Amino acid sequence: MLRIVAWRIPQIAATLLLLSLAAYLAIGAMPGDPIALAMMADPRLGPADIERMRALHGLDQPLLARWWAWLSGVLRGEFGYSRLFARPAAEILWPALRGSLVLLGTALGLAALLGIAAGSLAALRPRWRGAVDALALVSQALPAFWLGILMIILFAVTLGWLPAGGAPDAPGMLEALRYIILPVATLAIAHLAAYARHTAASMAEVLRAPWITAARARGAPERRIALVHALPNAAVPLLSLLALDAGALVSGALITETVFARPGMGKLLTDAVMGNDHNLALLALLLVATTTLLATLAADLAQRALDPRLAERRA
């Protein structure tokens, strides 16, 4: 296990390094160069002032040198300022990350729970198979942002039960709960399908295994066979889905947070990109990527711990 971590951590670091360079280059090609914006704001600035400002901010350096200067600052913990919010970037990033993790954790738990239940139902009761398949197709084809809008129309506009979005203004668990129900439901429905499909396939395979026949021969009741003998074994491959899904979940959070105007990493990233806040956009992207890569690693490790065959195969 330790060997895997020791092998994967440098890989993750290399991925992030490469990503930071690619993103830095891409951001260089975004409209809204800060100096150009300053020029537009003040017509008295002449070419000499522009040159002076470029030198002052180090923009006359080659791109690679600027990237390196930025990166070494970040590695020393100097995250710089956010132009959009006019505050240190770190003060904005951490609360946003916490908000996203709460949303993602709740939605993922709900999606896995409901998906595993629906998938097991499809595998154990063939009558339900068609219905679960159709549900999975619908949930995969619905664009998450449309689902969110439909939820807002039904529960906020028509019924008026829940707020249409935003962050709670009054403290308290109940208030926070009211604001999180719709985003969590949207994200969970969008991710339910994959879990239902994989559980159905994996359950069907496990139910054909010899030890299930052996359990039946010993006279174990069907309920016990399904819950104790089949489900835990069918659940192990789901962890690899969880590992693959980490990136998709973060993408889903970006959509739900934007639709529901909910503070979090996804909304922060889109706001920063749209508001020409280059430093914040870069930091948000790297933080999101780090979270995704670490979540993938954690799911991988959990899968290895539960399935010793994997640990033997490629240590």
Add this chain to the structure above:
Amino acid sequence: MTRLRLGLAILACLALGALAAPWVAGWLGLDPDVPDLLARQAGPSPEHPLGTDELGRDILLRLLYGARISLAVGLAAAIASSLIGLAAGLLSAWRGGWVDALLMRLADFLLALPALPLLVLLAAMDPAAIGLPRGSAWGDVGRITLILALFGWVGVARLCRAAALSTLARDHIRAARALGVSEARLLRRHVAPALAAPLTVAGSLAVAGAILAESTLSFLGLGIQPPASSWGNMLANAQDLVFSAPMAALWPGLAIALAVAGAMLVADGLRGQDR
């Protein structure tokens, strides 16, 4: 075959609608991009079969013109991803060694990253900086297609590599090599046909993914720019008016869901999951 037929029928209906858009516009005597401030948010009527949006533009026409954009991006991105993926997968399997290692590490790198945040960043780039025209609808289509293909080839390449590896290990390949067939002919005549099946499945899945991704980017305001309509940017406008005109959000979302479900059904049918 029912799934394949159902999926193809859905996609064919949408494609027919997209092709018929100019005729419908001529028949209704309207332009999809020109506002009519005297007929804002009108309900369905003979002049406007699905009503009008917040600027008085005909919703049906905007849906049909949006279909041209969404289907074009879906198809173009899927074709580009398939071609790059096929080339990369085939090269990886045939050449092996460091080429294989390099291509597959690159694939791992792209797969490990969260896709949408990166797409958002790339879509925000100035199109002029990468040599594309700025401010035209078809320029936007090219830009989005390019960005989607940049990530879309990975899945195709992995599938093609696996299929090519298993084909290359078979006896008829050894026999062909023993007979002195050139490597280019070997790949074209004996390996490529075996890749057709996985390639069509991956291609139709790529269509579904590209339509969804385009509409998401347009919804966020980074894809197709108004006044040109796309299903995604129609929904972005509709969300701002969710309290005054909730019905406007219905049609574009339904169109996206239908197109994506159609492409997924085709992929499912091709994969032979029919019962």
